[in-house]
Amino acid sequence: MGSRLQAFFFALDTGENNFEFAVTLLRGPTAAVDYQEVPIQQRTLHDEVAMRIRDMIVEGRLDPGSRINEVQLGKSLGVSRTPLREALKTLASEGLVDLVRNKGAIIRKFALDETIDMMRALGAIEQTCARMACEIASDEEIARFRATHDEMVADYEARNRLAYFKLNQQLHQLLVDMSHNETLARFHRTVQERLRRVRFIGNDKPKIWTEAVKQHIEIAAALEARDKERLHLVLERHLDLTLNRLQDVSQESEL
Amino acid sequence: MGSRLQAFFFALDTGENNFEFAVTLLRGPTAAVDYQEVPIQQRTLHDEVAMRIRDMIVEGRLDPGSRINEVQLGKSLGVSRTPLREALKTLASEGLVDLVRNKGAIIRKFALDETIDMMRALGAIEQTCARMACEIASDEEIARFRATHDEMVADYEARNRLAYFKLNQQLHQLLVDMSHNETLARFHRTVQERLRRVRFIGNDKPKIWTEAVKQHIEIAAALEARDKERLHLVLERHLDLTLNRLQDVSQESEL
DNA sequence: CCCTCTCAAAGTGCATACAGTGTTCTGCAC
DNA sequence: GTGCAGAACACTGTATGCACTTTGAGAGGG
Numbered sequence: 001m002g003s004r005l006q007a008f009f010f011a012l013d014t015g016e017n018n019f020e021f022a023v024t025l026l027r028g029p030t031a032a033v034d035y036q037e038v039p040i041q042q043r044t045l046h047d048e049v050a051m052r053i054r055d056m057i058v059e060g061r062l063d064p065g066s067r068i069n070e071v072q073l074g075k076s077l078g079v080s081r082t083p084l085r086e087a088l089k090t091l092a093s094e095g096l097v098d099l100v101r102n103k104g105a106i107i108r109k110f111a112l113d114e115t116i117d118m119m120r121a122l123g124a125i126e127q128t129c130a131r132m133a134c135e136i137a138s139d140e141e142i143a144r145f146r147a148t149h150d151e152m153v154a155d156y157e158a159r160n161r162l163a164y165f166k167l168n169q170q171l172h173q174l175l176v177d178m179s180h181n182e183t184l185a186r187f188h189r190t191v192q193e194r195l196r197r198v199r200f201i202g203n204d205k206p207k208i209w210t211e212a213v214k215q216h217i218e219i220a221a222a223l224e225a226r227d228k229e230r231l232h233l234v235l236e237r238h239l240d241l242t243l244n245r246l247q248d249v250s251q252e253s254e255l
Numbered sequence: 256m257g258s259r260l261q262a263f264f265f266a267l268d269t270g271e272n273n274f275e276f277a278v279t280l281l282r283g284p285t286a287a288v289d290y291q292e293v294p295i296q297q298r299t300l301h302d303e304v305a306m307r308i309r310d311m312i313v314e315g316r317l318d319p320g321s322r323i324n325e326v327q328l329g330k331s332l333g334v335s336r337t338p339l340r341e342a343l344k345t346l347a348s349e350g351l352v353d354l355v356r357n358k359g360a361i362i363r364k365f366a367l368d369e370t371i372d373m374m375r376a377l378g379a380i381e382q383t384c385a386r387m388a389c390e391i392a393s394d395e396e397i398a399r400f401r402a403t404h405d406e407m408v409a410d411y412e413a414r415n416r417l418a419y420f421k422l423n424q425q426l427h428q429l430l431v432d433m434s435h436n437e438t439l440a441r442f443h444r445t446v447q448e449r450l451r452r453v454r455f456i457g458n459d460k461p462k463i464w465t466e467a468v469k470q471h472i473e474i475a476a477a478l479e480a481r482d483k484e485r486l487h488l489v490l491e492r493h494l495d496l497t498l499n500r501l502q503d504v505s506q507e508s509e510l
Numbered sequence: 511c512c513c514t515c516t517c518a519a520a521g522t523g524c525a526t527a528c529a530g531t532g533t534t535c536t537g538c539a540c
Numbered sequence: 541g542t543g544c545a546g547a548a549c550a551c552t553g554t555a556t557g558c559a560c561t562t563t564g565a566g567a568g569g570g
Contacts, residue, residue, distance in 0.1 A: 044356050045554070046344070070522070080555045082337070085523090089301070089341050093348030101299050102561050104522055114437070121438035124387070128379040182369070183376035187442050300524070325552070335525045336552090357531055359552055 045079055050087035052077060057096050057107055058196045064109035068097070095194055115198055116243060118191050123239035125188045126172060127232050129179035134226040137178040142224055145174050149220045156213045171216070175223075198246070208245055215241065300334055305342035307332060312351050312362055313451045319364035323352070350449055370453060371498060373446055378494035380443045381427060382487050384434035389481040392433040397479055400429050404475045411468045426471070430478075453501070463500055470496065 053073075056062045074084045088105045091097045097105040110118075133141075152167035169192070176188045215238045222231040308328075311317045329339045343360045346352045352360040365373070388396075407422035424447070431443045470493045477486035 042356055044354075067521095069520090071520090081522090082554055082556090086341055086344050086553095089344035090348055093345050099299075101297055102522055117436055118438045120387075121436055121442070124380075124383040124436070124439060128383050132375075132379070181372055181376055181379070183373045183446065184379060187376075191438065322551095324550090326550090337524055337526090340553090341523095357552060 044083070046083035046086040046090070049077060049079055049083050050090045053087055053091060054094070054096060054193070057091070058193065060197055062107050064107045066107055067103060068105040068107065070104060094190055110198075112246075115195070116246065118195055119242060119246065120239065122188065122191050122195065123235065123242070125184055125191075126175055126239075127235045129176040129181065129184055129188070130223070130231045130235055131228045132181060133175060133178035133223065134228045134231060136180055137223075137226075141174075141178050145171070145178070145223060146220055148174060149216060152216070153213060156209070168216075175219075205245075208241065211241060212238070299338070301338035301341040301345070304332060304334055304338050305345045308342060308346060309349075309351060309448070312346070313448065315452055317362050319362045321362055322358060323360040323362065325359060349445055365453075367501075370450070370501065373450055374494065374497055374501065377443065377446050377450065378490065378497070380439055380446075381430060381494075382490045384431040384436065384439055384443070385478070385486045385490055386483045387436065388430060388433035388478065389483045389486060391435055392478075396429075396433050400426070400433070400478060401475055403429060404471060407471065408468060411464070423471075430474075460500075463496065466496060467493070 053062070053068075062068070068088065070081045070084055070088075074081050077084070088097060088099065092099045092105065095108060097108055099105055148167055148171055152164055152171060155164040155167060172192070173185075173189070176185050179185070215234055218234045219231065219238065222234055308317070308323075317323070323343070325336045325339055325343075329336050332339070343352060343354065347354045347360065350363060352363055354360055403422060403426055407419055407426060410419040410422060428440075428444070428447070431440050434440070470489055473489045474486065474493065477489055
């Protein structure tokens with residue numbers, strides 16, 4: 001809703017060019033009054049910069065825990081400090097960096113418990129949205145979910161990990177979108193973005209992967225049956241699986 | 256300028272500013288490594304400015320739908336455009352303003368359906384957190400909830416509206432905090448802040464007020480019984496009440 | 511060897527300057 | 541009076557400059 005363009009992009013694995021666009025977010029059912037509805041709109045420098053840095057952080061090209069040198073980074077991006085600093089404010093609100101007076105931006109380093117915290121939040125949102133979706137999602141949407149789901153399963157069977165991951169993420173997003181609640185959906189996106197660098201850790205264990213797929217099949221089924229409680233339960237288990245995976249993999253306590 | 260709610264809110268929130276909110280953003284409950292742990296820290300200008308503008312928006316002193324003139328506002332706050340612009344980036348991320356290229360910041364005007372959307376999100380978070388709370392909240396926390404609750408009911412009986420409102424908000428926050436999920440709690444705070452200007456509309460109807468209190472009593476009871484499902488249901492009804500109230504009050508479609 | 515004190519270099523926070531873009535006002539044709 | 545062109549104005553976006561804080565290396569004392 002609203003027309004905030006601060007969209008979040010899913011470069012996911014390509015690591016490059018996230019120019020597949022935010023326009024999707026522009027759906028504006030709002031009364032065409034004032035400035036509420038915004039046209040296509042060129043991107044500003046600070047937006048562009050925010051995107052670039054976001055990617056750098058998420059892809060691990062900037063070291064968690066380290067400071068950002070504004071002059072240096074600005075030079076390397078070819079912009080002055082002003083738009084850079086503005087971009088950092090945005091990233092700070094998204095929780096990707098911490099801003100400390102006279103020290104500037106520090107790449108946020110997530111403790112394990114914080115990561116778990118965020119995962120749980122993500123899971124909770126998904127559960128909630130799933131419940132809502134059972135009530136108000138259209139049959140078309142559910143069909144679309146099913147289609148994406150089937151595609152994903154096919155990718156699993158072909159052991160096509162990359163495509164699988166992508167569709168998996170998309171599926172979770174789809175579920176959330178079906179709640180028709182933009183506020184929750186956007187929050188989900190933000191957190192998911194924050195977690196991108198750890199989201200799929202450990203999914204390379206065949207057993208876990210297989211289990212995850214099984215759950216997904218159940219999820220799709222429950223959704224089609226519009227069975228709130230069942231869906232809630234499966235998602236609970238799905239989250240548990242993710243958490244276990246995370247805990248197994250990360251002996252160290254920071255990510 | 257402002258909406259008809261303006262006077263209402265001046266009374267309501269007593270200029271108690273969101274200090275805690277700003278501070279929360281700096282928090283890092285992490286192992287004391289690197290820069291993760293940040294000392295008390297003086298506030299920066301842009302933080303201060305963000306806070307001021309946030310208050311101005313929430314209290315209706317800035318007109319929804321109108322643009323912010325950076326020079327003018329900067330002058331009136333006694334700061335240059337740089338920290339002001341940085342503050343605006345923060346507020347944009349919080350969803351209080353929209354940023355449009357070559358137009359700057361526009362105070363966000365919420366369509367009724369967007370407001371409902373946010374309310375629902377808030378309700379969903381509360382439900383979710385309540386479920387979590389039933390499992391992991393300590394007895395002390397629940398006792399504290401109960402105490403606050405009782406205090407609030409007393410304020411109701413004394414028809415002490417202002418105190419009631421304050422405790423009500425606090426109670427909802429408490430519930431969310433009991434989930435021990437910082438991510439969700441922070442999100443809840445952000446959205447609640449956005450809604451501050453409309454949150455308690457219509458609560459002056461005695462009938463509705465009475466009903467709300469009844470529900471609160473049930474909520475406290477369910478929580479003490481750690482009865483997830485019951486709590487979920489009551490909260491559902493509580494949300495419905497809020498939504499009805501909102502719909503009743505706002506004939507016009509924007510807030 | 512270690513401590514700490516000093517001071518220069520580096521880096522951030524904020525203000526100002528400049529360039530480009532929207533907006534408004536004026537004057538003129540009709 | 542209405543509509544339009546164009547110039548003056550207003551305002552935003554970005555770059556640069558200055559002041560103050562932090563950092564860190566080296567000197568001097570213990």
